[in-house]
Amino acid sequence: MTRDMILRGRLWVLKSGENLFSDIDTDMIYHNAHLAVTEIEKMGQFALGNLDGYKDFAVKAQPGDIILTGDNFGSGSSRQHAVDCFAALGVQAVIARSFGAIYKRNAINSGFPIMELPGLPDNLFEQFDEVELDLEKGVLSKGEKSFNGNPMSKVARDIYLAGGLFQYAEQM
């Protein structure tokens, strides 16, 4: 996985009707029918497999893609699969207006970049925009259009750059 503070990639804008998709819970991200899977490589095929309109996401996603969603992404259970399934597909980052608290913890601890953009308008970015994500500054942009969110916290950055919580511990 790349460990750059600036990521570039194709944006998947997850929408429900006209609006950014909100309250996507961990069962929609990674259904509990597949919880017994323990190898991360095998989790990719189930990513968003239970989310209306995106059930074929795993087939269509390409390594390097970035996901954009609305409020409260990843609410629900504490399953790590809901983070790992994206890493397995080579998805670089998930951006949301806000995240469920446990999802946020799991993502940070596994060194998977996430970014919060509170107040992001529903239609600023479009499906498959080629975007730039500045984790340091907390900015998502495409050419002239850009939106400022929360910069990555120091803790999250340290863990991200190390590649995960335990990898970080090894450096201590």
Next chain:
Amino acid sequence: MGRTIVEKIMSSHSGDDCRAGDVAWIEIDNRTARDFAGASVVGNLEKYGGDSPIDDKQKTFFTFDCNVPANTIPYANNQHRIRLFARKYDLKVFDVDAGIGSHIVIEDKFGKPGTTTVGTDSHLNIMGSVGAFGQGMGDVDIAYAFKTGNVWFEVPHTVKVTLEGIPAQGTEAKDVALAMLRRFNNHELLGKAVEFYGPWVEKATIEDCITFSSLATEMGAIIGMIPPNDNVLGFFDISREEAVYADSDAEYSEEYILDINGLEPLIAAPPSPSNVSPVSEHSDVKVDGVFIGSCTNGTYQDLKYAAELLKGRKVAPGVMLKVVPATRETWSRLLDEGLLKDIFNAGGIISNAGCGGCASGQIGMTGEKEIQVSTSNRNFKGKQGRGNTYLAGIGTAVASAVLGRIASVHELKEVRT
């Protein structure tokens, strides 16, 4: 600007000036894991822990409370895997005889006001009852705490709730907590720390505080903080200066007043702890079983009260009364004082100390359509078996057991034999 209790505790444990929204590494005073998920903590440490997986042996321990003694092979395997690991690294195990871990942390005074505790128990925020910080986390986080002594935490915003007035006679800490759930539901305080004030809070016993704070999890809160009152300070034998209080100009994200004056006993009907209404509205519900215990209502004070109410009375025919003291220490006091006899003679079944009623149904599960009144904290579908569980305080639980239908303690007094 001043700081809230959580901001102060996190500041003193990180060396930074921590404010709501900051993410900080927090030093943990008590690093624990229980029989549930503890084996995964061990697994992570074996994989990533290297030659020295434990930062500080004095601060690190296991508590077996969920399934004690183990009545399934997987639990037995997990517990023994933990024992072997603990022996190898010379760590303390509060084994299957000891009781609920969060209560032991308070009872043995590891978790003084102002300290930090983490573990794999989602009700470890019960530490808020003594003005300390506690939090349940996943096995990766806890393994990391075992190895390094630290976890990172996003400092929560704090909501201030003032409970105004004094509840009616016969109303307990559990009823006050249920009044909170009725007012704030299970999502309005999501991700927040809550500080509680008011005359009830100032007079509450340490056991009342434990009951009250244990339901913060059901409110979706990170923690329910009770500024240590004289009872709590007395228990730990410390002065006000040694405890942590909010500054008078602390910044709260919201402030609420909840009127609990004259509050009557409440009950949470299935399937959610926030589905709360007065006990009196359910008097036609026939009861099949009653459970008294758990980290919410399994203290010495709780069981002593239950015993006093049961003395000279009998559980209604066909009703099971299951009683589980939270810790071995509680068990021993009840035994010494002859209180177990009152429970036993009334028809109660008494089990060994632990979680008993909710985790893996140690003292039995409920069957389909079975109606149970429980002093525990969760009544989601399937949590305590297949039946329908109502959550209530000790008085309601005992009265329902004796009358064979949902009843408040006031009705029990009328049938004194």
